[in-house]
Amino acid sequence: MTQDVYPVPQELCDCTLCTDEQYIEQYARSIHDPDGYWGEIAGTFEWFKQPTKIKNTSFHKDDFGIKWFEDGELNITVNCLDRHLKQGRGNKIAYIFEPDSPRYPSGSVTFRELHDRTCQLANALRQLGIQKGDRVAIYMPMIVDAAVSMLACARIGAIHTVIFGGFSAQSIADRVQDAQVKLIITADEGHRGGKHVPLKANVDQALKLPGTNSVETVLVVRNTHAAVNMQMPRDRWFDEVTRNQPVECEPERMNAEDPLFILYTSGSTGKPKGVLHTTGGYMVYAAHTHRMVFDLRDDDVFWCTADIGWITGHSYIVYGPLCNAATTVLFEGIPTYPDVRRTWQIIDRHRVTILYTAPTAIRSLMREGDENVKLSERTSIRLLGSVGEPINPEAWRWYYEVAGDSRSPIVDTWWQTETGGIMISPLPGATALKPGSATRPFFGIKPELVDAEGKTLSGATEGNLVITDSWPGQMRTIYGDPQRFFDTYFSTYPGTYFTGDGARRDEDDYWWITGRVDDVINVSGHRIGTAEVESALVAHPHVAEAAVVGFPHELKGQGLYAYVTLNAEVAESDDLRTELVKLVRTTIGPIATLDVIHWAPGLPKTRSGKIMRRILRKIAEGELGALGDTSTLADPSVVDHLVSTRSAD
Ligand code: WTA
Numbered sequence: 001m002t003q004d005v006y007p008v009p010q011e012l013c014d015c016t017l018c019t020d021e022q023y024i025e026q027y028a029r030s031i032h033d034p035d036g037y038w039g040e041i042a043g044t045f046e047w048f049k050q051p052t053k054i055k056n057t058s059f060h061k062d063d064f065g066i067k068w069f070e071d072g073e074l075n076i077t078v079n080c081l082d083r084h085l086k087q088g089r090g091n092k093i094a095y096i097f098e099p100d101s102p103r104y105p106s107g108s109v110t111f112r113e114l115h116d117r118t119c120q121l122a123n124a125l126r127q128l129g130i131q132k133g134d135r136v137a138i139y140m141p142m143i144v145d146a147a148v149s150m151l152a153c154a155r156i157g158a159i160h161t162v163i164f165g166g167f168s169a170q171s172i173a174d175r176v177q178d179a180q181v182k183l184i185i186t187a188d189e190g191h192r193g194g195k196h197v198p199l200k201a202n203v204d205q206a207l208k209l210p211g212t213n214s215v216e217t218v219l220v221v222r223n224t225h226a227a228v229n230m231q232m233p234r235d236r237w238f239d240e241v242t243r244n245q246p247v248e249c250e251p252e253r254m255n256a257e258d259p260l261f262i263l264y265t266s267g268s269t270g271k272p273k274g275v276l277h278t279t280g281g282y283m284v285y286a287a288h289t290h291r292m293v294f295d296l297r298d299d300d301v302f303w304c305t306a307d308i309g310w311i312t313g314h315s316y317i318v319y320g321p322l323c324n325a326a327t328t329v330l331f332e333g334i335p336t337y338p339d340v341r342r343t344w345q346i347i348d349r350h351r352v353t354i355l356y357t358a359p360t361a362i363r364s365l366m367r368e369g370d371e372n373v374k375l376s377e378r379t380s381i382r383l384l385g386s387v388g389e390p391i392n393p394e395a396w397r398w399y400y401e402v403a404g405d406s407r408s409p410i411v412d413t414w415w416q417t418e419t420g421g422i423m424i425s426p427l428p429g430a431t432a433l434k435p436g437s438a439t440r441p442f443f444g445i446k447p448e449l450v451d452a453e454g455k456t457l458s459g460a461t462e463g464n465l466v467i468t469d470s471w472p473g474q475m476r477t478i479y480g481d482p483q484r485f486f487d488t489y490f491s492t493y494p495g496t497y498f499t500g501d502g503a504r505r506d507e508d509d510y511w512w513i514t515g516r517v518d519d520v521i522n523v524s525g526h527r528i529g530t531a532e533v534e535s536a537l538v539a540h541p542h543v544a545e546a547a548v549v550g551f552p553h554e555l556k557g558q559g560l561y562a563y564v565t566l567n568a569e570v571a572e573s574d575d576l577r578t579e580l581v582k583l584v585r586t587t588i589g590p591i592a593t594l595d596v597i598h599w600a601p602g603l604p605k606t607r608s609g610k611i612m613r614r615i616l617r618k619i620a621e622g623e624l625g626a627l628g629d630t631s632t633l634a635d636p637s638v639v640d641h642l643v644s645t646r647s648a649d
Pocket of ligand 1: 413418
């Protein structure tokens, strides 16, 4: 098979942070001498107490544990803010704020201003009784105060848990209950794509649900100035509690292994799990990956289009760029509002040099044709990035040729909420690119492929992707459930971290991520657990059973396909279909919108009652000739029925 290879542009070789030779040499060092490598990187940060112990980790059952920089003491916000002020960068712009509607003016915040606002809120939180280790939920639109809220928590050692603004009241309640949240920071409403998102009303509804009594205070940012219900004394206006606070706030002294945040993410089973990241390792890894993968320069204008409700926003809108004193665009809206030219207009308006976005966004912009892109200049762009799902070569080429005018390298970055930062990615000045490949591992990362039995595979082949040794940004536990942490990630292939992804390694040792091999569906770059959707469906009184699988979707990457068995004597109807779609959206949030509901009088099960998802996936994909062996099914005729009732499109 002939493959396109895009070499490193000649002009980059002279001004890059890392050439190919340097990559090879430093990668080898990072693997053979992790203490030396990471100790040196850690030394470039500001610590109250420099760590002397660097790596202390094991993935094995008997001595399992993950600790990095364990005797170090620091505060991440000192690295994000104070350090830059001391170095005379107080007037550098930290955030360029671009509002949802282009009719409103954009704004900017310097590192000095960000420091002051963070300190004011941190002081207010302390006054409201929040202490080190308390959990604070953040349910906010994409505005500067969202970043300020995260930083203010980190300043005083409170553990933040950001809840994506698109999640429903039920999802908020689940997270609040699991983390025993004491305070929530929200806004009256958010603006998104010209619509108003009723954030405060959703919080109100969530706090009426059982298990949410831990919440003592709700801070409300006046964002749209819509009238909202303020329940005194629980609800307080953000501007009122921060206004008279001093602009200095003593940073809490944190051990490197003290928790920084919890972020909930979907897994194969049960409810979303609280991925816990700690302070020192996460900081070093987020910042170092951000600097190296984006080959950062002092005058860059970096735009990551993710929401801060996801890990990409945490690492590459907040902590990574701020640690590196980078200027970042913070965009409140969506790439297609008010029309499909918006992304390109923002790039020209703010002279964005690095665009980091998701394949789903690239595909939806590609669909609108090249003319919309060509109306813009995009001459400021020097680097493009992709994250969240595999990028198909067609979208890759369009991104490269049309969006980037065949000038800018693309970094296709593979990583996960659990990994804290980028794990497999090109480095722009070092790595020749192949469309669709995440290419090579980052420093310190040891990927391997194993077969279903856990046997290590060598050479050019395909298998399950595992990581065989720890890296500083790795999650430390599932909040409140260390056993689930071990079982989920370290028991499938003992001694390794199992990613849940499949991958292929080619003859040049390049990595190609093929997608999830577990029951997680990646819809537009968002992880959705089949179990969550199924439990939302069976909550309906007419539903007896449900099984949800992913299927290829042109824009979203994967779509949600639900097989639903109704209770006896309930008629299948379009009204019921609509009702079920709505039910899932309100239980989880609009990202969980079912694409297909297939009425299934029975589901294919083994004789021991296990649903055969492999067959359901094939039917959903329309691969009806490849159903494989159905003879072990309790009732093979169930499959024939599903095949004959599958809609033809
Ligand atoms: C997928 C997002 C292919 C993968 C940072 C992973 C990717 C899941 C890529 C994590 C990529 C992410 N190529 N697949 N460049 N990046 N994925 O936790 O399946 O929201 O396991 O983290 O997204 O999603 P999460």
